[in-house]
Amino acid sequence: MSEREVERHTGDPVSDPGLAEHEFRPTDVDEAAEKRAERQISTLFGLSALLTLGFCVAYFAIPEYDSFAGTNALNLALGSTLGLALLFIGMGAIQWSKTLMDDHEIVEMRHGSASSEQDKTEALAAFEQGAAESGFGRRKMIRNSLLTSLGVLGLPAVVLLRDLGPLPGGLPTQTVWAKGVRVVVDVSGEPLRLGDIEFGQLVNAQPELFYETDDQGQPLFEGSALLNAKAKAAVVLVRMLPDDLVNPESAAMGIDGVLCFSKICPHLGCPISLWEQQTRNLLCPCHQSTFDLSDGGRVVFGPAKRSVPQLEIGLDEQGYLIAMGDFDVPIGPSFPEMYQD
Amino acid sequence: MRALSTRRRHPLAGVVVLLLGLVIVGGLYATLAPRSADADDLADDEDLVAAGRELFLVGCASCHGQNAQGILQTAGGQYGPSLIGVGAAAVDFQVGTGRMPLAQNGPQAPRKEVIYSPEDIRALAAYVASLAPGPAIPGPEYYDTSEVTEDEIVEGGEFFRTNCTACHNSVGIGGALGGGRYAPTLEGVEGVYFAEAMLTGPQSMPVFSDEVITPEDKRNIVAYLEEIQTQPANGGLRLGGVGPVAEGLVGWVVGIGGLVLAALWITKHSMRVRKQ
Numbered sequence: 001m002s003e004r005e006v007e008r009h010t011g012d013p014v015s016d017p018g019l020a021e022h023e024f025r026p027t028d029v030d031e032a033a034e035k036r037a038e039r040q041i042s043t044l045f046g047l048s049a050l051l052t053l054g055f056c057v058a059y060f061a062i063p064e065y066d067s068f069a070g071t072n073a074l075n076l077a078l079g080s081t082l083g084l085a086l087l088f089i090g091m092g093a094i095q096w097s098k099t100l101m102d103d104h105e106i107v108e109m110r111h112g113s114a115s116s117e118q119d120k121t122e123a124l125a126a127f128e129q130g131a132a133e134s135g136f137g138r139r140k141m142i143r144n145s146l147l148t149s150l151g152v153l154g155l156p157a158v159v160l161l162r163d164l165g166p167l168p169g170g171l172p173t174q175t176v177w178a179k180g181v182r183v184v185v186d187v188s189g190e191p192l193r194l195g196d197i198e199f200g201q202l203v204n205a206q207p208e209l210f211y212e213t214d215d216q217g218q219p220l221f222e223g224s225a226l227l228n229a230k231a232k233a234a235v236v237l238v239r240m241l242p243d244d245l246v247n248p249e250s251a252a253m254g255i256d257g258v259l260c261f262s263k264i265c266p267h268l269g270c271p272i273s274l275w276e277q278q279t280r281n282l283l284c285p286c287h288q289s290t291f292d293l294s295d296g297g298r299v300v301f302g303p304a305k306r307s308v309p310q311l312e313i314g315l316d317e318q319g320y321l322i323a324m325g326d327f328d329v330p331i332g333p334s335f336p337e338m339y340q341d
Numbered sequence: 342m343r344a345l346s347t348r349r350r351h352p353l354a355g356v357v358v359l360l361l362g363l364v365i366v367g368g369l370y371a372t373l374a375p376r377s378a379d380a381d382d383l384a385d386d387e388d389l390v391a392a393g394r395e396l397f398l399v400g401c402a403s404c405h406g407q408n409a410q411g412i413l414q415t416a417g418g419q420y421g422p423s424l425i426g427v428g429a430a431a432v433d434f435q436v437g438t439g440r441m442p443l444a445q446n447g448p449q450a451p452r453k454e455v456i457y458s459p460e461d462i463r464a465l466a467a468y469v470a471s472l473a474p475g476p477a478i479p480g481p482e483y484y485d486t487s488e489v490t491e492d493e494i495v496e497g498g499e500f501f502r503t504n505c506t507a508c509h510n511s512v513g514i515g516g517a518l519g520g521g522r523y524a525p526t527l528e529g530v531e532g533v534y535f536a537e538a539m540l541t542g543p544q545s546m547p548v549f550s551d552e553v554i555t556p557e558d559k560r561n562i563v564a565y566l567e568e569i570q571t572q573p574a575n576g577g578l579r580l581g582g583v584g585p586v587a588e589g590l591v592g593w594v595v596g597i598g599g600l601v602l603a604a605l606w607i608t609k610h611s612m613r614v615r616k617q
Contacts, residue, residue, distance in 0.1 A: 023613040067573035075575060094607055185553050187499045196552030200542045203553050204503045238547070273507040276518055276545040283519055285507060290519055301519070 037099040044092035051085035182208035183321040191320040200277040203237040234263035250296030253312040260311040267304035269333040384471040393468025428475020429466035434537035448521035484532025486564040497561030514582040
């Protein structure tokens, strides 16, 4: 049979070369090699067991905070013993299957995956018979009431969603800032005078309420309430040369070039305090939104769609910086409803 | 005593008492009032100032002007900014870390090899401090961390995370800013330069004045930085300390990539012999 005849015969453009001749592994023909492989594999498994025991010993023997080679000794010992133990099990298993397990080739022919015509007609007939016998199409009242009952089953899931918590009440415009609340240094809680802030200075600040206590000496804000309030009320104070301020409205909300802005990015709510004092730009590290604080916090770059909110500040009788009220626009990430009216 | 009491009804007695009171109060205030950072004794050393001016005229005046008044470009920008009022601390920081003299124009002066000797830097600082009051070179109370307690280190960490991490990263590795500028790494920086940078606000960095971040707070920040830079990397390789991006990159490329290569190697290598 010539090649061309084979091609015509099978319909394949390239003739089927058939299976290659089976080649044997050293362990199939050499008994010494087989014994050696057996020893190798059991050594790997044995080492793995030893390392796992080593893991347990290390867990109890090594003190928690000892360091070794610039890292934590305990972490290093636990990681390397357990990691190598798992690695040796894997290496043993692969060596086992590659050298000693049976090695004959198997051929499985491909075949179509569609069902036979007979199966298809039988299945269709069974379905139609079932539909006819149940009267599902005929008894419309039963069908409709069943569909209604199944549909209503979805309601409990919707009702139970209420348990996930109350709807967030109030607009995010509402923070704890109010007229007369002192602006104090974050962490130390020290109140600020105008003279404390130099030109080109950045102060990360908070409302003094977070450092105050009630009659019983308990903090006004604690725990998650403190974190929630802090996450909305955080501000930065910056001082610029009054001549550099190009937005008179914004400049009027501050005193002598000291302006107070929300520390929460109006894009997605990251804390922003990367203030480049020379360009007077405030940069958000998350998505590079850039706000010009000398121009009322206007967006000059990045995905933010609105200016960073500014807090109007003033001085109390003792000369300390205070807020003149709450923010007049929502702080934090923007949301669709914000732009509806 | 008698002489005093006989003249107590003299018409000028009231004036004399008033003057005396003023002198005493003024003298007490001068000695007891907190000394501001502007009082810089470097500028009082006339020889040092003169030596500094000589050095300044050779090395700095081409950009900062003959009298350190700065040079404005015709386009409106600055060729070199005015140094009047920047103080000795700014000079010690900029020249002491090699940022000045500038090797070339760019978005930011990088830290590089220091050109001037410590004595020359002192002289330059004295000259610039003599021009106008400005922050003096901070003393060891700003950076001597030998007696700092653990609590103070923790507080320094709070200040650092509140005020510094936004730009310098939580372990002080530094990070990118806009327009080619960057916050430099804080690794291997001497304590005095931390204090000077906070006091003077070099380049893009804002000022952190002593009234807001007290000298003690500044020292605690330095102590925190020393602590995190010397502590062992308990999580294993730090991968530059730049955060999850580097960890993800190494995990995917080295970790998963290594597994794929290992799997390829395992299936490709299989020893065969011809059976006799």
